[in-house]
Amino acid sequence: MGRVLLRLLAGLVLVVVVLLAVLIFNTLRYKPEATADSATPYELGADIEQATKDLSAAVKFRTVSTDLEHPDFAAFLTFLQDSYPLVHTTMSREVLARQTPLYKWQGSDPSLAPILLAGHYDVVPIAPGSHHLWEHEPFSGVIDDEFVWGRGTLDDKGAVIAMLTAAEKMIADGFTPKRTVYFSFGGDEEIGGLGAMAVAVHLNEQDIELDWMLDEGSFVLDKVIPGLDQPVASINLSEKGYVTLELVAKSAGGHSSMPPRVTAVGRIAKAITRLQDNPVPGGLTGISEEFFDGLGRHFSFGQRVVFANRWLFKPLLETILAGSPTTDAMLRSTTAPTMLTGSSKDNVLAAEASAKINFRIHPRDSVADIVAHVRQTIDDPEIEIRYDESLANPASPVSSAQATGYLDIKTSILDAFGPLATVPGLTIAATDARHYGKAAKDAYRINPFKIEGSDLARFHGTNERLSIENLETGINFFGALLQKQ
Ligand SMILES: [Zn+2]
Known part of the structure; x- marks a missing residue:
């Protein structure tokens, strides 16, 4: 009797030991993939002080999507023309539905499929009764030591200014992409995106299939996910x-x-x-x-x-x-x-x-x-x-996390930020990317800005702001991304 019990016990111990060994073995093999080779982030060398002033000026245009007839929509496009002269002489531009400009930066190698970088410059209104909660007037574009304040800085004028600043600097440096690069800045993302739809239709009509496109839809999340100490860039598929x-x-x-x-x-x-x-x-x-x-x-x-x-x-x-x-x-x-x-x-x-x-x-x-x-x-x-x-909209198709576009975006995030975690993710809200995706093989979603948990309430909320450091990293990200095209 005692011997049987002993054998049973020995068997049980063996099972536990083997199980523990398997658990530990699997855990040791389950490692983050290697990230950036260099700890020194890439710098494009753009004029950050000017970019900060440009973002501040951009905020001042009342491009609120509940008031699409406001003259500030047209005025914003003129402001872009005045602020980025090289972009506007080098690229061709058409203005499609809802004051949505589509820029084309002709690439040197016509055999390569083009790409599209997108953002939007319409903003959501200030919720009635919340004005007094703002530390600075929401459309004043106040610049302090650390931040540019105001509606649209995070969503999504910051990205628009970062893209154009990077392109302007690269043109000044004599750069021409191999692939054709389109830029599109939606004028009505917050109310359905007829502008983005028009861009997709326009590209389809010319039989242009984008290799990939990038729009807003996620961020580099810093301490947003409990238990994760390092920032994570969720590149949404x-x-x-x-x-x-x-x-x-x-x-x-x-x-x-x-x-x-x-x-x-x-x-x-x-x-x-x-x-x-x-x-x-x-x-x-x-x-x-x-x-x-x-x-x-x-x-x-x-x-x-x-x-x-x-x-x-x-x-x-x-x-x-x-x-x-x-x-x-x-x-x-x-x-x-x-x-x-x-x-x-x-x-x-x-x-x-x-x-x-x-x-x-x-x-x-x-x-x-x-x-x-x-x-x-x-x-x-x-x-x-x-x-x-x-x-009713179905979810958009799931883009590849192995394709060139994903790898270019991921590497450029690492170039601009230095080592951090990158993961393929899912946007749980709606963006213009669902429309642009109809003209692209793959559609990706991330803004190259690092945000903390407390920033989440600033989206469509009060005290929206973007740090000058973020603006600079964002410009470097788009610079690194464009260099690869
Ligand atoms: Zn947005």
Whole structure:
């Protein structure tokens, strides 16, 4: 009896030892890839003081996308002409829909497919009642020791100024790209991007297929991700789609003193509860796995054990990641009930009750998949599901993290910032890149600016600002990127 027990124990110890050995072996092999060869960042040598003044001046134009008729849209384009004379004599320029300029910098080798660098200069309005919270007037473009302040500095005039400053300096230095490089600055990104759409159509009509394009959609995140000490550049390969479903329940209505057991309002409430209890299936596959696999390599040894041994810990990891809205949004299509209607009087039964549920669609799902999920989950044939097809967008295709464009962007990030982590990611909001992507083999999304967690509230919020250091690094990034073309 004792001998059997001993053998069992010895067997158990052996299993544990082998398991530990496998876990440690996998963890040791799970390393970040080698990054920049040089610790000295690349410098283009552009005039940063001038660029800072240009960004400040750019902020002063009230290019608010809720007021597209404002003369500042046309005035902004004239300002670009005056500020970047070499760009405007070297490149050809057309102005397409919504005051969106498309520049063409002719390359020396016509056999190479062109690329497009994009940004936008329209901005979101200042939320009513938030004016007094701004440390500096939102359209004043105040420059202090560290920052340029104002609406649009981060989103997205900073990138526009960085691109043009880099191009102007390179033309002055006598540089001509081998590939043709297009630049496009959308005038209505914040309200749907008809300008970007027009650019894609324009390129398609001329049979021009871009090798790749780059737009906003992510940043170099510094201490934004808990547990990660070093900055990480998330170069996003896709952006989520969008659909809002309206659930409608009808009933006879009538006086509330004799209600049926199930009312229209009750039906809708039950449907919402079911949808919240049963999120759209998701997990660590495809682009979600690529992102967390890249990220996991930069964590501490203890955390790497989990990421490196997903064959064992995947369910645990998925549960942990699903626990926070930020990481959950990277795993699946999200479900957000946002609007409700019912009766207009407290003592009258609703003849019709409805709810609007906004879904942000992961690249693995289609709009039809979302509708099917909702129908199956609410399991109530009495509820009608409606949606406006013209407002529904699937997620954009997932671009390659091995293609030239991705590698050029990644190397240029390392050139400009020095060693840091780079990962392929997913944009969870919508950008113009979804339109431009229709004219490109691959579409990538990142702004070459380093932001911290506290900066996230500045987007579309109060006290938007860009540091002068960021502006300089951004110019160097675009310089390094253009040198490779
Ligand atoms: Zn933007």
